[in-house]
Each structure stands twice: as C-alpha cells, then as structure tokens.
Amino acid sequence: xxxxxxxxxxxxxxxxxxxxxxxxxxxxxxxxxxxxxxxxxxxxxxxxxxxxxxxxxxxxxxxxxxxxxxxxxxxxxxxxxxxxxxxxxxxxxxxxxxxxxxxxxxxxxxxxxxxxxxxxxxxxxxxxxxxxxxxxxxxxxxxxxxxxxxxxxxxxxxxxxxxxxxxxxxxxxxxxxxxxxxxxxxxxxxxxxxxxxxxxxxxxxxxxxxxxxxxxxxxxxxxxxxxxxxxxxxxxxxxxxxxxxxxxxxxxxxxxxxxxxxxxxx
Amino acid sequence: xxxxxxxxxxxxxxxxxxxxxxxxxxxxxxxxxxxxxxxxxxxxxxxxxxxxxxxxxxxxxxxxxxxxxxxxxxxxxxxxxxxxxxxxxxxxxxxxxxxxxxxxxxxxxxxxxxxxxxxxxxxxxxxxxxxxxxxxxxxxxxxxxxxxxxxxxxxxxxxxxxxxxxxxxxxxxxxxxxxxxxxxxxxxxxxxxxxxxxxxxxxxxxxxxxxxxxxxxxxxxxxxxxxxxxxxxxxxxxxxxxxxxxxxxxxxxxxxxxxxxxxxxxxxxxxxxxxxxxxxxxxxxxxxxxxxxxxxxx
Numbered sequence: 001x002x003x004x005x006x007x008x009x010x011x012x013x014x015x016x017x018x019x020x021x022x023x024x025x026x027x028x029x030x031x032x033x034x035x036x037x038x039x040x041x042x043x044x045x046x047x048x049x050x051x052x053x054x055x056x057x058x059x060x061x062x063x064x065x066x067x068x069x070x071x072x073x074x075x076x077x078x079x080x081x082x083x084x085x086x087x088x089x090x091x092x093x094x095x096x097x098x099x100x101x102x103x104x105x106x107x108x109x110x111x112x113x114x115x116x117x118x119x120x121x122x123x124x125x126x127x128x129x130x131x132x133x134x135x136x137x138x139x140x141x142x143x144x145x146x147x148x149x150x151x152x153x154x155x156x157x158x159x160x161x162x163x164x165x166x167x168x169x170x171x172x173x174x175x176x177x178x179x180x181x182x183x184x185x186x187x188x189x190x191x192x193x194x195x196x197x198x199x200x201x202x203x204x205x206x207x208x209x210x211x212x213x214x215x216x217x218x219x220x221x222x223x224x225x226x227x228x229x230x231x232x233x234x235x236x237x238x239x240x241x242x243x244x245x246x247x248x249x250x251x252x253x254x255x256x257x258x259x260x261x262x263x264x265x266x
Numbered sequence: 267x268x269x270x271x272x273x274x275x276x277x278x279x280x281x282x283x284x285x286x287x288x289x290x291x292x293x294x295x296x297x298x299x300x301x302x303x304x305x306x307x308x309x310x311x312x313x314x315x316x317x318x319x320x321x322x323x324x325x326x327x328x329x330x331x332x333x334x335x336x337x338x339x340x341x342x343x344x345x346x347x348x349x350x351x352x353x354x355x356x357x358x359x360x361x362x363x364x365x366x367x368x369x370x371x372x373x374x375x376x377x378x379x380x381x382x383x384x385x386x387x388x389x390x391x392x393x394x395x396x397x398x399x400x401x402x403x404x405x406x407x408x409x410x411x412x413x414x415x416x417x418x419x420x421x422x423x424x425x426x427x428x429x430x431x432x433x434x435x436x437x438x439x440x441x442x443x444x445x446x447x448x449x450x451x452x453x454x455x456x457x458x459x460x461x462x463x464x465x466x467x468x469x470x471x472x473x474x475x476x477x478x479x480x481x482x483x484x485x486x487x488x489x490x491x492x493x494x495x496x497x498x499x500x501x502x503x504x505x506x507x508x509x510x511x512x513x514x515x516x517x518x519x520x521x522x523x524x525x526x527x528x529x530x531x532x533x534x535x536x537x538x539x540x541x542x543x544x545x546x547x548x549x550x551x552x553x554x555x556x557x558x559x560x561x562x563x564x
Contacts, residue, residue: 002365002368002369104348104352105352107348107352108348108351108352108408109369110318110320111318111341111344112342112369113339113341113369114338115336115338263322264320264321265321
C-alpha cells in the first residue's frame with residue numbers, strides 16, 4: 001500500500017482545505033434553518049414550481065421545505081453537497097493516473113518494483129478513501145452542528161445514513177469515470193471533461209425527462225434520478241440509489257484498469 | 267554467464283504510421299557498458315521504454331535480466347534514469363529516495379549519503395526549486411541508490427556540468443567494476459566513448475552497426491581547422507591532401523579546413539611547415555561516424 005499511502009500524503013493538504021470548505025457549508029446551512037422554519041410561504045413557492053425544476057433539486061411537494069428533510073435536501077443534498085463532492089472526486093480521479101502520467105512522474109514510479117496492476121488498484125483505493133473521508137467529514141459535521149439549530153429533527157438516522165451513502169455513491173461514480181477514462185487514455189483533460197459532461201448531461205436529463213409523461217420513464221438513465229428521485233431523509237433508504245452507482249463504479253474501474261494494463265504509457 | 271543482461275529479438279515499435287524502432291536485435295552482455303548512440307529521434311528512448319515495459323512492442327520481444335521488464339522482480343534489479351526526467355516538483359530528494367527506497371524494500375542509507383555527498387546535493391529542497399543540473403542529480407541518485415545489476419541511462423549527463431560529468435563517469439566505472447551492466451544512450455560520441463566497451467549505432471529506429479569503441483575511435487573522422495598567419499596557397503592544401511589520413515582539405519582566408527580519418531600525427535607534421543596561430547578541433551562528428559556505417563549498410 002506504499003503507492004496508495006503516498007498519494008494520500010500528497011493530497012492531504014488539498015483534502016484538508018476541502019474539509020474546511022464542507023464544514024463551512026454545513027455551518028452556514030444549518031445556522032440559517034431556524035430563521036426559515038416558520039416561513040410557510042416557502043412551501044407555496046415549491047408548490048408553484050414546475051415539476052422539472054423541483055426534480056432538479058430533489059424536492060417533493062409532500063415534504064415541506066420548512067421541515068428539516070425538505071430544507072436539507074434543497075440546500076445541501078440536492079444542490080451544493082453533490083456539486084462539491086463531484087468536483088473534488090472528478091479532479092482527484094482524473095489526476096490519479098492520467099495526471100501523473102502527463103506530468104511524467106508515473107513512468108519513474110513504474111521503473112520501481114511495482115506492477116501496473118498494483119499502481120492502478122492502489123491509486124483507485126486512495127481516491128475512494130479520500131472521497132469517503134470528505135463525505136464522512138460532511139456527515140459528522142452535520143450531525144454535530146445541526147443539533148443546536150434543530151436542523152436534523154424528524155430525520156431518522158437510517159434516512160440520514162442512506163442520503164449520505166447516496167451522495168457518496170453518485171460522487172464516486174463520477175470520480176471513477178474520471179479515473180477510468182484517465183487510466184484508459186492517459187489524458188487528464190479528456191478524463192476531466194468526460195466525467196463533467198456526464199455529470200451535467202445526467203443532471204439536465206433527469207430534469208428535462210420529467211417534463212412529459214411519455215419520456216419520463218427514460219429518467220432512469222440519469223444517475224441523478226437515482227439519487228434525487230427520492231428524499232431519503234424523509235422517505236427512508238432507497239437501496240438501489242446506493243447500490244447501483246457502487247456497482248457501476250466497480251464496472252467502470254475494472255474497464256479503465258484493464259485498458260491501462262494493456263496500453264502503452266504516453 | 268550464459269544469459270545476456272539485455273537481449274532483444276526483432277524488437278519493433280510503431281507509433282501509428284511511424285516506425286520508431288525497427289527490427290532491433292541487441293545483445294548486451296553482463297558486466298559491459300553498452301553505448302547506444304544515435305541522433306535525437308532515432309528511437310533510443312523508445313527502445314529503453316520498451317525494455318521497461320512502458321511500451322509494448324509491435325513485433326519481437328525483449329528479455330531483460332532473463333525476464334520481462336514488467337516483472338517487479340526484474341525491475342528491482344534495474345536502475346533507470348530517463349532522458350526527460352520528471353519529478354513531482356513538491357517532492358524533495360529525500361521524498362524521492364524514501365518512496366522509491368521503500369518500493370525497493372529499503373535502501374543502503376550510507377550508500378545514498380555517499381551519493382548525495384559526491385554530487386553535492388541538498389536532499390531537503392523541493393525538486394521544483396532546483397536547477398536543471400541539480401534535478402538531474404536527483405535522477406542519478408535514485409537510479410544508482412539500490413545498486414542495481416542493470417542501469418538503463420538515457421542521455422545521463424545532459425544538464426550536468428563537466429565536473430559532475432566526471433563524477434558521474436567515475437561512478438559508472440565503479441559500479442561496472444562491481445559487476446553492473448550499463449546501457450548508456452546518448453547522441454554525443456565523447457560521452458559514450460569515455461565509458462562504453464561497445465557501441466550500437468541507431469538511426470531511424472534501426473540498429474545499423476555494433477562496434478567496439480576502439481574500432482569506432484580508429485575510424486572516426488575529426489574536423490580540424492588550422493588558423494594560419496598569412497594566405498594559404500593551393501600548394502599548402504595539396505600537401506595536406508597528400509597525407510593518407512586526410513579525407514578532405516580546403517582553405518579559405520587563412521583557415522585550412524581538414525577532415526582527418528584516424529591518426530592526426532602526419533597532419534601535424536605537415537602543419538609544422540606553416541605558422542599556425544590556432545587549432546580548432548571538433549569532436550569526431552557523429553554524422554560522419556554514421557555515414558561511414560551507412561555507406562556499407564545502404
């Protein structure tokens with residue numbers, strides 16, 4: 001695990017700053033909750049929104065925005081949180097193989113007694129671990145900081161755990177895509193852009209496909225629909241929203257790693 | 267020892283339509299310093315990267331230390347100095363040594379310290395802050411630190427000043443005396459000449475000739491310009507032409523241009539008849555060395 005440990009060590013400063021950012025986001029969000037709690041008019045705003053727009057933030061008319069599950073879904077789980085985790089994960093994933101290959105450091109590493117297989121596996125585990133770590137920082141800071149503001153009232157622990165696992169799943173899927181494309185091609189820019197395009201296209205798709213009943217079933221194509229289709233904070237754990245991205249991540253990683261083992265280094 | 271340190275059989279590598287390495291059959295015996303000589307872009311780096319399994323051959327194969335460059339047990343016994351050395355700019359030399367050392371199952375601390383001292387390298391500074399020459403030293407240290415059996419050195423002294431080149435050459439001689447094998451790729455003959463036992467000449471991906479360095483030196487041409495006082499007459503040039511070792515002779519405005527093949531002894535004796543102000547001798551021109559081999563080859 002020397003290769004994995006070194007990657008974590010190289011990225012620890014970046015991870016620290018991202019953690020600070022995530023904690024700041026949590027503080028900012030939960031501390032605003034008390035002032036919004038009594039504002040019933042917010043719920044009317046949601047009711048008047050087109051459904052596609054509501055779907056984009058994972059909002060549901062049955063769950064008032066002024067309740068903790070509705071508020072946290074709209075302000076964190078359905079918006080800023082996945083955005084931040086995706087940016088972190090995609091950047092990390094693209095850098096892990098393709099980035100170090102393009103800056104030329106991968107080759108010298110591979111001149112040492114370490115197989116390509118070990119490098120690709122260890123670096124992926126490091127990416128997964130760091131993403132999990134940042135997600136855990138979020139979860140812990142939410143549990144600790146939400147209590148004084150009552151922002152987690154009526155949220156069952158299983159629902160919270162499910163939502164955290166869900167956001168980890170969707171960020172891991174996109175981070176893995178960046179990692180896999182990078183491992184398969186050795187091109188960092190391609191890895192970054194393909195994962196970003198999939199993220200943006202998937203996000204728009206799950207909103208747009210909700211506009212008409214005829215195309216609505218196609219929404220299952222978007223990872224965002226799996227994630228935002230159900231507010232796990234209020235409606236309980238949706239196992240497929242967690243399992244499907246994890247399984248897909250494993251498949252994408254296996255494909256990218258297989259290509260990496262066969263190709264020439266750039 | 268029956269097994270060569272490096273053996274390639276019909277090794278070929280295409281990059282799209284470009285054939286970078288073309289049917290190379292190379293044998294490097296254990297304990298020798300093999301100079302791999304060719305102009306930039308001849309396929310030297312590609313050959314080395316094929317040996318280390320960074321690239322996969324289009325055809326043919328390479329056997330390194332009896333195995334494959336993909337095998338960690340083989341790589342453990344190889345030290346590699348890339349021509350285009352890239353290190354993480356945030357790493358210090360200590361980081362590099364620790365990381366590669368732990369991958370290699372630990373290093374001999376005293377040997378590493380000796381190397382650092384010999385090259386006058388401060389191991390605590392980030393690589394990104396080092397000059398090109400100092401960065402190159404980090405590359406040299408990491409290549410030699412595990413006392414490898416085989417050293418693959420790609421343009422090793424580019425960026426090192428003459429004093430350090432001297433240090434480097436001494437280091438290579440030392441490890442070879444202890445039994446190491448060295449593949450030394452270079453585009454300059456003197457670098458190879460100083461260390462190699464045998465030289466392979468590559469051009470456009472093909473290994474066009476393998477010769478002992480002595481033989482190469484004997485046949486190598488050198489260019490000599492004699493700056494003389496006063497005008498040089500056609501008769502003077504004629505006297506130079508009469509010397510068997512002189513391949514070409516011409517004169518212009520007080521300068522005699524000569525191309526000499528082999529010993530310059532008789533040339534100097536002829537020159538003694540002129541008032542020579544300055545002698546400019548250029549190292550044996552690689553192109554000329556190559557040309558001699560192409561003449562026979564193509």
